[in-house]
Amino acid sequence: MKRVMLRVAYDGTEYCGWQVQPNGITIEEVLNRQLTRITGTEVAVIGASRTDSGVHAKGNVCVFDTESRIPAEKFAFALNAGLPQDVVVQNSCEVAADFHPRHCDCHKTYEYRIYNATFPDPLLRRYSHFLYHKLDVEAMRQAAQYLVGEHDFKSFCSVNTQVKDTVRRVNSIEVLAEPRQTAAEEDAKLITIRINGNGFLYNMVRIIAGTLIQVGFHRYPPEQVATILAAKDRAAAGETAPACGLTLIEICYQESDYRKGSEE
Amino acid sequence: MKRVMLRVAYDGTEYCGWQVQPNGITIEEVLNRQLTRITGTEVAVIGASRTDSGVHAKGNVCVFDTESRIPAEKFAFALNAGLPQDVVVQNSCEVAADFHPRHCDCHKTYEYRIYNATFPDPLLRRYSHFLYHKLDVEAMRQAAQYLVGEHDFKSFCSVNTQVKDTVRRVNSIEVLAEPRQTAAEEDAKLITIRINGNGFLYNMVRIIAGTLIQVGFHRYPPEQVATILAAKDRAAAGETAPACGLTLIEICYQESDYRKGSEE
Numbered sequence: 001m002k003r004v005m006l007r008v009a010y011d012g013t014e015y016c017g018w019q020v021q022p023n024g025i026t027i028e029e030v031l032n033r034q035l036t037r038i039t040g041t042e043v044a045v046i047g048a049s050r051t052d053s054g055v056h057a058k059g060n061v062c063v064f065d066t067e068s069r070i071p072a073e074k075f076a077f078a079l080n081a082g083l084p085q086d087v088v089v090q091n092s093c094e095v096a097a098d099f100h101p102r103h104c105d106c107h108k109t110y111e112y113r114i115y116n117a118t119f120p121d122p123l124l125r126r127y128s129h130f131l132y133h134k135l136d137v138e139a140m141r142q143a144a145q146y147l148v149g150e151h152d153f154k155s156f157c158s159v160n161t162q163v164k165d166t167v168r169r170v171n172s173i174e175v176l177a178e179p180r181q182t183a184a185e186e187d188a189k190l191i192t193i194r195i196n197g198n199g200f201l202y203n204m205v206r207i208i209a210g211t212l213i214q215v216g217f218h219r220y221p222p223e224q225v226a227t228i229l230a231a232k233d234r235a236a237a238g239e240t241a242p243a244c245g246l247t248l249i250e251i252c253y254q255e256s257d258y259r260k261g262s263e264e
Numbered sequence: 265m266k267r268v269m270l271r272v273a274y275d276g277t278e279y280c281g282w283q284v285q286p287n288g289i290t291i292e293e294v295l296n297r298q299l300t301r302i303t304g305t306e307v308a309v310i311g312a313s314r315t316d317s318g319v320h321a322k323g324n325v326c327v328f329d330t331e332s333r334i335p336a337e338k339f340a341f342a343l344n345a346g347l348p349q350d351v352v353v354q355n356s357c358e359v360a361a362d363f364h365p366r367h368c369d370c371h372k373t374y375e376y377r378i379y380n381a382t383f384p385d386p387l388l389r390r391y392s393h394f395l396y397h398k399l400d401v402e403a404m405r406q407a408a409q410y411l412v413g414e415h416d417f418k419s420f421c422s423v424n425t426q427v428k429d430t431v432r433r434v435n436s437i438e439v440l441a442e443p444r445q446t447a448a449e450e451d452a453k454l455i456t457i458r459i460n461g462n463g464f465l466y467n468m469v470r471i472i473a474g475t476l477i478q479v480g481f482h483r484y485p486p487e488q489v490a491t492i493l494a495a496k497d498r499a500a501a502g503e504t505a506p507a508c509g510l511t512l513i514e515i516c517y518q519e520s521d522y523r524k525g526s527e528e
Contacts, residue, residue: 007447011386056387059447076383086386091448119340122275122350123320123391123511183271183323183514184355247387250447 004072005095005258006031006045006079007059011086013126013244017053018060027051027087031062034082039068048101048251049108052203054243056127059090059250061101095258104257107171109196109249112209112241117188121180128190129209129245135216137177137191142222143215144173144193146229147208154232156208157201158240166232168204170197175212194249203240211238268336269359269522270295270309270343271323275350277390277508281317282324291315291351295326298346303332312365312515313372316467318507320391323354323514325365359522368521371435373460373513376473376505381452385444392454393473393509399480401441401455406486407479408437408457410493411472418496420472421465422504430496432468434461439476458513467504475502 008031016024020032028047035043048061070078072094079089113128115121120130147156147170154166176192193209215222228236272295280288284296292311299307312325334342336358343353377392379385384394411420411434418430440456457473479486492500 009383009386009447011389058385058387058445080383085384085389088384088386090383090446119273119344119354120349120352121322122273122352123322125275125349126390127387181322181513182354183273249445 001065001067001097002072003063003065003095003097003099004075005061005063005093005099005101006075006089007061007091009058009088009090010056010060011126012051012054012056014086015053017055018047018050024053027060028062030083030087031079034079035064035066037082038070038078039066041067046101048106049248051246051248052243055246055248056244057248060248061251061253063095063099063101065097094260096260099253099258101251101253104253105198106254107196107198107252108200109194109251110200110205111247111249112193112195112205112245113247114191114193114209114213114245115180115188116191117180117182118185119182121182121188124190126244127247129242131213133217134187135189135191135213136218137175137189137216139218139222140191140193140212140216141175143212143225144175144208146222146225147173151229152232153201153204153229155228155234155237156204156211157234158203158207159234161202163201166201168197168199168201170195172196173208206240206243206246207234207237209241209245213241214238265329265331265361266336267327267329267359267361267363268339269325269327269357269363269365270339270353271325271355273322273352273354274320274324275390276315276318276320278350279317281319282311282314288317291324292326294348294351295343298343299328299330301346302334302342303330305331310365312370313512315510315512316507319510319512321512324512325515325517327359327363327365329361358524360524363517363522365515365517368517369462370518371460371462371516372464373458373515374464374469375511375513376457376459376469376509377511378455378457378473378477378509379444379452380455381444381446382449383446385446385452388454390508391511393506395477397481398451399453399455399477400482401439401453401480403482403486404455404457404476404480405439407476407489408439408472410486410489411437415493416496417465417468417493419492419498419501420468420475421498422467422471423498425466427465430465432461432463432465434459436460437472470504470507470510471498471501473505473509477505478502
């Protein structure tokens with residue numbers, strides 16, 4: 001028996017999120033189905049991040065146990081041969097038998113992308129949130145700094161969750177603005193909110209994005225974000241920004257936590 | 265009566281190209297249908313570039329004549345309200361009544377994108393051609409320089425065309441390589457072949473891309489491109505690279521050719 005870790009990239013547009021559910025196809029389900037097919041026994045992966053419907057990933061993580069004789073590092077090739085084109089395993093390796101991707105310390109990086117222009121760009125529409133009114137990127141940057149550090153992020157957590165401890169640490173938030181050439185506009189921009197932290201509450205990145213958008217529209221000043229944080233009330237923050245703009249970029253574990261042999 | 269020019273961006277994935285045809289939905293058809301709906305009379309656009317099935321655009325151009333009282337610059341807003349999400353008009357303006365987008369001098373810019381990595385990136389798959397074997401970008405750059413200038417591009421023209429004059433001028437070809445972060449790979453790259461010229465033969469950019477890929481794989485040296493050009497034989501060049509990698513970036517006309525009033 002061995003435990004294998006997969007790093008998985010997907011275009012979430014056509015999926016009802018990560019976690020298996022009765023109402024539609026999910027990423028977890030297509031992975032389980034394909035693993036079961038190639039190993040010949042029922043397999044159920046354990047995911048690191050149960051991304052929502054429509055959210056994308058470049059490096060989500062999951063593990064599974066198998067007695068298959070396929071070498072751990074060959075699972076990426078074996079799986080990709082049968083997976084749909086919008087789900088691609090980027091890497092596979094053996095990990096410690098007791099490594100659990102949700103019960104170990106880690107850093108996660110997410111990006112929330114906003115296309116800010118007069119008209120949408122059809123080549124960006126699946127992977128960004130379109131906004132017509134011009135955003136003040138500098139104000140968004142100032143506002144973001146109030147969120148860096150260890151805080152109670154209760155105001156930035158969906159009420160549809162049972163989680164008790166809402167304290168998390170945000171290591172960094174960058175707000176990047178890239179000019180985009182269009183057929184007829186000077187100041188179109190792709191704005192990326194890149195956020196790294198030790199864990200995120202349900203909808204936390206999308207509520208942060210929604211709140212920074214309000215600041216970018218001058219609906220309230222950057223300092224207001226400190227007040228929103230102190231309120232510990234979901235109603236104080238901005239709305240949850242749409243799923244299509246969000247991509248889970250990577251999850252980094254301590255090598256000593258997952259490295260095969262570290263348990264010996 | 266006025267002539268209106270549109271600059272149109274589209275994700276070509278779901279379309280059978282630009283030009284109306286019996287076997288599937290096209291970009292021209294969705295534009296004609298929506299223009300007919302909002303003006304109340306039958307409209308047929310004249311396109312600048314009849315892109316193939318699966319090819320994308322950021323700035324294709326077309327014109328149409330109308331007696332509608334909608335101001336020319338408002339057509340972009342009026343059309344976008346009813347167009348599918350993957351076809352977006354970026355700009356509309358009135359042009360000279362005799363301006364024809366295929367019978368005027370212009371410069372066109374195309375980009376052909378290649379994702380060169382161990383595994384595909386699902387977020388790039390619709391807009392790039394995936395290649396696993398590593399490409400020598402420097403060799404591709406050297407090869408590209410043989411194509412710059414005025415040449416008979418008969419070797420780089422599909423045999424499925426009746427065109428007689430196969431001389432065109434390529435103003436520039438750049439081969440750009442951008443490192444891409446992946447969950448598990450150091451040297452993944454997005455390679456963009458950016459080409460500007462005064463007109464392109466049927467499949468010319470895709471045959472150039474296919475030929476530069478052969479050079480990138482060291483199947484023949486960069487100098488071979490001069491021999492291929494001199495052969496004036498389609499069989500001498502590389503294969504036609506897939507449509508998904510190709511995007512028509514922009515078409516630039518002389519302002520005096522299309523500016524309303526220039527005919528007076």
